[in-house]
Amino acid sequence: MSKLxxxxxxxxxxxxxxxHDAIEEIALGELGLDxxxxxxxxxxxxxxxxxxxxxxxxxxxxxxxxGKRFARDEALYRTGRQGLAYEIVINSNPCISYNxxxxxxxxxxxxxxxxxxxHNHFFKNNYLFQNWTDAAAIHDYLAFAKNFIxxxxxxxxxxxxxxxLDAAHSLQTQGVFRYGRPPxxxxxxxxxxxxxxxxxxxxxxxxxLWTDSTMTSEDNNQTPSDEALAKRQGKxxxxxxxxLYFLEKHSPSLQAxxxxxxxxxxxxxxxxYPQKQTKVMNEGCATFTHYFIINRLREKGLITEGSYLxxxxxxxxxxxxxxxxxxxxSGINPYALGFAMMQDIRRICENPTDEDREWFPGFAGDPxxxxxxxxxxxxxxxxxxxxxxxxxxxxxxxxxxxxxDDAKQANLVVSQIHNKQGYxxxxxxxxxxxxxxxxxxxxxxxxxxxxxxxxxxLTHAVREGIILDPKNRDEVLKHVRRLWGYNVxxxxxxxxxxxxxxxxxxxx
Amino acid sequence: xxxxxxxxxxxxxxxxxxxxxxxxxxxxxxKKMVDxxxxxxxxxxxxxxxxxxxxxxxxxxxxxxxxHSPKGGFRKHVLPGNKDFVVGDTIPRxxxxxxxxxxxxxxxxxxxxxxxxxxxxxxxxxxxxxxxxLPDLVKKTTVETETVGTRRAGLTTAGxxxxxxxxxxxxxxxxxxxxxxxxSVAAYQAIVDELKELESTPTxxxxxxxRIVALQEKLTxxxxxxxxxGYIDPIDLRYDTNVPEKIRNSKAVVFCLxxxxxxxxxxxxDLAKRFFMLLHLFLERAYEHTEVVFIRHTHHAxxxxxxxxxxxxxxxxxxxxxxxxxxxxxxxxxFPTDEWNIYGAQASDGENFGNDSEKCAALLTQELLPICQxxxxxEIVGEEDEKLLNNADEGADLWQNFRKVHxxxxxxxxxxxxxxxxxxxxxxxxxxxxxxxxxx
Numbered sequence: 001m002s003k004l005x006x007x008x009x010x011x012x013x014x015x016x017x018x019x020h021d022a023i024e025e026i027a028l029g030e031l032g033l034d035x036x037x038x039x040x041x042x043x044x045x046x047x048x049x050x051x052x053x054x055x056x057x058x059x060x061x062x063x064x065x066x067g068k069r070f071a072r073d074e075a076l077y078r079t080g081r082q083g084l085a086y087e088i089v090i091n092s093n094p095c096i097s098y099n100x101x102x103x104x105x106x107x108x109x110x111x112x113x114x115x116x117x118x119h120n121h122f123f124k125n126n127y128l129f130q131n132w133t134d135a136a137a138i139h140d141y142l143a144f145a146k147n148f149i150x151x152x153x154x155x156x157x158x159x160x161x162x163x164x165l166d167a168a169h170s171l172q173t174q175g176v177f178r179y180g181r182p183p184x185x186x187x188x189x190x191x192x193x194x195x196x197x198x199x200x201x202x203x204x205x206x207x208x209l210w211t212d213s214t215m216t217s218e219d220n221n222q223t224p225s226d227e228a229l230a231k232r233q234g235k236x237x238x239x240x241x242x243x244l245y246f247l248e249k250h251s252p253s254l255q256a257x258x259x260x261x262x263x264x265x266x267x268x269x270x271x272x273y274p275q276k277q278t279k280v281m282n283e284g285c286a287t288f289t290h291y292f293i294i295n296r297l298r299e300k301g302l303i304t305e306g307s308y309l310x311x312x313x314x315x316x317x318x319x320x321x322x323x324x325x326x327x328x329x330s331g332i333n334p335y336a337l338g339f340a341m342m343q344d345i346r347r348i349c350e351n352p353t354d355e356d357r358e359w360f361p362g363f364a365g366d367p368x369x370x371x372x373x374x375x376x377x378x379x380x381x382x383x384x385x386x387x388x389x390x391x392x393x394x395x396x397x398x399x400x401x402x403x404x405d406d407a408k409q410a411n412l413v414v415s416q417i418h419n420k421q422g423y424x425x426x427x428x429x430x431x432x433x434x435x436x437x438x439x440x441x442x443x444x445x446x447x448x449x450x451x452x453x454x455x456x457x458l459t460h461a462v463r464e465g466i467i468l469d470p471k472n473r474d475e476v477l478k479h480v481r482r483l484w485g486y487n488v489x490x491x492x493x494x495x496x497x498x499x500x501x502x503x504x505x506x507x508x
Numbered sequence: 509x510x511x512x513x514x515x516x517x518x519x520x521x522x523x524x525x526x527x528x529x530x531x532x533x534x535x536x537x538x539k540k541m542v543d544x545x546x547x548x549x550x551x552x553x554x555x556x557x558x559x560x561x562x563x564x565x566x567x568x569x570x571x572x573x574x575x576h577s578p579k580g581g582f583r584k585h586v587l588p589g590n591k592d593f594v595v596g597d598t599i600p601r602x603x604x605x606x607x608x609x610x611x612x613x614x615x616x617x618x619x620x621x622x623x624x625x626x627x628x629x630x631x632x633x634x635x636x637x638x639x640x641x642l643p644d645l646v647k648k649t650t651v652e653t654e655t656v657g658t659r660r661a662g663l664t665t666a667g668x669x670x671x672x673x674x675x676x677x678x679x680x681x682x683x684x685x686x687x688x689x690x691x692s693v694a695a696y697q698a699i700v701d702e703l704k705e706l707e708s709t710p711t712x713x714x715x716x717x718x719r720i721v722a723l724q725e726k727l728t729x730x731x732x733x734x735x736x737x738g739y740i741d742p743i744d745l746r747y748d749t750n751v752p753e754k755i756r757n758s759k760a761v762v763f764c765l766x767x768x769x770x771x772x773x774x775x776x777x778d779l780a781k782r783f784f785m786l787l788h789l790f791l792e793r794a795y796e797h798t799e800v801v802f803i804r805h806t807h808h809a810x811x812x813x814x815x816x817x818x819x820x821x822x823x824x825x826x827x828x829x830x831x832x833x834x835x836x837x838x839x840x841x842x843f844p845t846d847e848w849n850i851y852g853a854q855a856s857d858g859e860n861f862g863n864d865s866e867k868c869a870a871l872l873t874q875e876l877l878p879i880c881q882x883x884x885x886x887e888i889v890g891e892e893d894e895k896l897l898n899n900a901d902e903g904a905d906l907w908q909n910f911r912k913v914h915x916x917x918x919x920x921x922x923x924x925x926x927x928x929x930x931x932x933x934x935x936x937x938x939x940x941x942x943x944x945x946x947x948x
Contacts, residue, residue, distance in 0.1 A: 013512050013514070016512055017510060017512065020510040020512075021510070024510070037510075037511070038510050038511065039511045039513065040510065040511070040512050040513070041512075041513045041514075041515045042512070042513070042514050042515060042516060043515045043516060044515075044516050046520060047515060047516070047518065047522070049523075050522045050523045053523055053526065054523070062525040062526050062529060063526065063529060064526065064529035064530040064532070064533040064534075064569075065530075065571055066523065066526040066530075067523065067525075067526035067527040067528070067529050067530025067531070068530045068533075068534075068569055068623070070523045070526060070527060070530075071527065071530060071625035071626075072623070072624075072625060074625070074626070075561075075624055075625045075626055078626070094511070098515070101516055158529070158532070162529070162533075166571075169571060169573075170571065170572050170573050171573075171574075172573065173573060173574065174574060321588055322589075323588055323589020323591075324587035324588060324589045325589065325591075326589070329589075332586075332588060398588045398589075399588060399589050399590040399591075400586055400587070400588055400590070401586070401587060401590040401593055402584055402585065402586050402587075403584070403585045403587065403599070404582070404583075404584055405582070405583045405584070405585060405601075406582045407579065407580045407581055407582070408582075410600075410601070411598035411599060411600055411601060412598065412599045412600075412601055413596065413597070413598050413599075414593045414594070414595060414596065414597040414598075414599065415584070415595065416595060417590055417593055417594060417595055418590060421595070422595070426586055429584045429586050430586040432584075433584075433585075433586060440574075441574045441575070441576055443574055460574075464581050464582040464583065465580060465581035465582055466576050466577065466580065466581035466582075466583065467576075467577050467580060467581070468574055468575065468576065468577060469575045469576065469577040469578070470577070471572075472572045472573060472574065472575050473574060475570070475572035476572050476573060476574055479572070
């Protein structure tokens with residue numbers, strides 16, 4: 001009797017169950033993955049578009065920008081200029097993955113191996129997700145956020161809510177704690193917050209109790225001569241990188257419900273922040289997992305050659321890395337880089353060269369490559385992962401080279417290529433390009449004298465002479481002013497020299 | 509452990525709220541584009557059947573955020589696919605931005621200039637006809653008829669069996685049965701079965717006999733309880749109710765009258781057609797049931813179908829009154845005024861035979877206007893005829909006579925158009941909300 005899991009393109013729920021169990025056996029038994037229970041949902045293309053517009057979350061509050069995203073994606077999809085993803089997976093417990101109904105049975109198998117096991121394992125085990133997100137509670141929080149915002153719309157009107165949300169959205173990237181861990185509220189504090197949400201407690205923010213006292217004050221290198229300034233900064237926890245957090249706590253003009261809106265936007269930004277920091281690793285982990293699993297399925301004789309080829313066809317499309325001069329080139333493909341690095345780690349463990357032994361004495365030749373891999377998946381993010389694991393072998397394989405782009409020079413200069421002198425430089429530069437704290441503008445709240453002119457003073461630390469896009473900056477400052485209620489100024493200071501680059505203010 | 513869920517039957521349109529918020533946000537821009545599109549395109553039925561693609565300026569719907577400027581400063585890029593570069597090679601800066609600034613330009617898929625998406629037909633018409641309303645919905649000369657229909661009005665505890673609401677009734681019944689602990693069929697049957705089995709054993713021992721007695725007692729108890737607590741009690745019953753309701757008559761007929769004599773060329777016909785299409789679409793939205801009657805005329809009038817009306821050719825003289833007489837005839841024949849709202853729309857190039865114009869005016873004032881909700885006359889003039897366009901006093905016989913009629917009947921409107929761009933503003937002008945009140 002044939003051992004085949006399925007034969008033919010049509011899928012049924014029964015076949016999906018069989019395939020899932022076969023995959024699970026390999027994923028848990030052979031690869032040693034550790035996953036949340038799976039909840040796999042079959043959705044139609046329209047529902048996929050819905051999910052797209054809501055940044056992939058299963059429940060989302062209503063806002064025009066999601067409608068805009070939906071309209072755009074729909075137009076692109078209908079005219080055939082953009083395909084849809086085969087799946088979307090959500091970092092939650094149980095782990096929800098959405099599979100498209102159009103997928104063939106082979107694709108459904110591939111997608112399950114990729115999302116329901118690869119991504120799932122990564123969500124459950126990577127330190128960023130463990131420390132920063134609460135997979136069990138996200139659904140409840142989203143439901144709360146949706147209802148809260150709907151109630152606000154009913155009570156205060158669409159325009160009032162939209163104004164706050166627009167402003168908060170513009171500060172999303174400045175709404176995360178990059179270094180300090182967000183404090184976890186205790187049960188009593190949660191109750192207090194709940195009362196506040198329900199409107200029992202008046203303006204006085206109980207949130208101050210648990211956040212400011214538990215937040216460790218950040219090191220302040222400057223020694224302000226002004227004692228009052230030092231006192232203010234100490235009291236308000238300044239300088240503060242999380243602008244949304246600061247406004248939520250200290251804005252003199254916001255109502256309790258408006259603070260809660262900021263909190264919701266900030267919370268979701270923080271929830272999604274680990275995903276932004278682990279694109280290469282997350283996709284690498286999932287792609288490596290599905291690649292391993294489909295090969296094992298084939299070896300065990302569970303799938304036909306035909307469906308194996310169908311899966312491999314899709315796999316090779318996903319990990320394609322066009323070269324820089326290819327019209328299809330649009331940056332480094334996280335799937336390609338991640339997958340190549342995972343495969344390379346396995347190779348270094350199984351067949352190390354002398355070069356590998358020199359570069360990776362820690363694990364070259366390690367008999368248990370699965371453990372090495374699991375350790376990497378658990379303890380790194382893109383930036384540190386590349387810095388640690390990108391091998392000269394891969395740099396040669398990708399033919400990576402580096403270009404220095406100095407606006408003062410007329411031409412671009414090739415500064416490093418894939419040779420012995422270049423490996424380390426290329427590796428650290430590539431790693432840095434995945435460091436969000438470096439890639440996103442470094443903007444902090446410096447000071448706000450509530451007893452004086454009440455001007456909110458922001459500073460932008462200019463690195464390597466890269467300034468903010470002025471149009472965007474001015475628009476966002478208007479939003480900040482709306483939330484703060486008084487004038488807002490932004491000073492750009494050169495990080496090296498401390499020289500003032502520019503200064504703008506919403507005061508006319 | 510796996511768990512599959514089929515989400516496909518979930519209700520559609522989850523993001524409808526977001527879409528409405530988006531349309532609301534971009535309303536002004538969308539409105540502008542819709543107005544423009546209706547002016548430029550031909551408004552045929554086919555055009556408005558499907559979705560409408562609109563492109564609006566991205567300005568009002570930008571989502572700003574702090575971002576690095578794509579230009580200036582010092583940056584390093586790592587790229588794949590080195591062919592023959594060695595360290596120290598220089599590459600001319602690509603045009604239009606620093607480094608690979610180009611690829612970051614449309615991060616969210618919208619260029620600087622516009623944002624394209626499609627509106628559904630409903631949304632399109634909603635925006636197109638926003639702020640317009642039907643003039644004089646209440647007739648003055650005839651009594652508005654009302655038919656009596658019924659409307660669902662919830663549930664009652666009394667009613668006729670044919671109106672029994674099974675779902676509600678069974679829900680009540682189930683709740684009551686659980687609350688009063690009526691033994692379920694399965695529980696009852698289990699005891700009966702066990703009893704039967706015990707009784708069928710030929711020589712029951714003492715224990716079994718005791719069990720039989722216990723079961724028999726229990727069975728009588730359950731029987732009693734089943735009798736006391738009925739499966740369905742009159743208290744459970746729920747009936748659907750309907751209440752009679754007066755429904756206002758909402759049937760409308762539009763008479764499209766057009767001069768097709770030799771003087772009406774393609775241009776004139778196209779303009780007329782645009783006007784008729786807009787009118788038809790508008791009335792279709794306002795009324796449950798709209799009929800359109802096409803009457804074309806030369807020196808004699810005939811009722812034709814849409815195709816013939818717009819495209820067929822005919823030659824002959826021009827006697828406008830024949831069309832009006834034909835309209836009256838059709839109304840008498842098929843559209844009793846107490847059932848139908850009657851609209852007239854007439855397009856002509858303003859030429860008429862001899863003293864027929866006076867006859868037209870008489871027909872209108874005496875026969876047609878008293879029974880019409882609204883009557884619009886559109887005169888199509890040459891593009892160069894600025895004199896006519898700007899001065900209502902000028903004009904041929906027909907125009908002069910109609911002007912007189914206009915002063916007597918507020919539901920009679922006359923306008924002149926010369927180019928496609930005029931049609932829509934004039935249409936809006938004719939149906940602008942609240943216009944009637946100020947005019948009178």
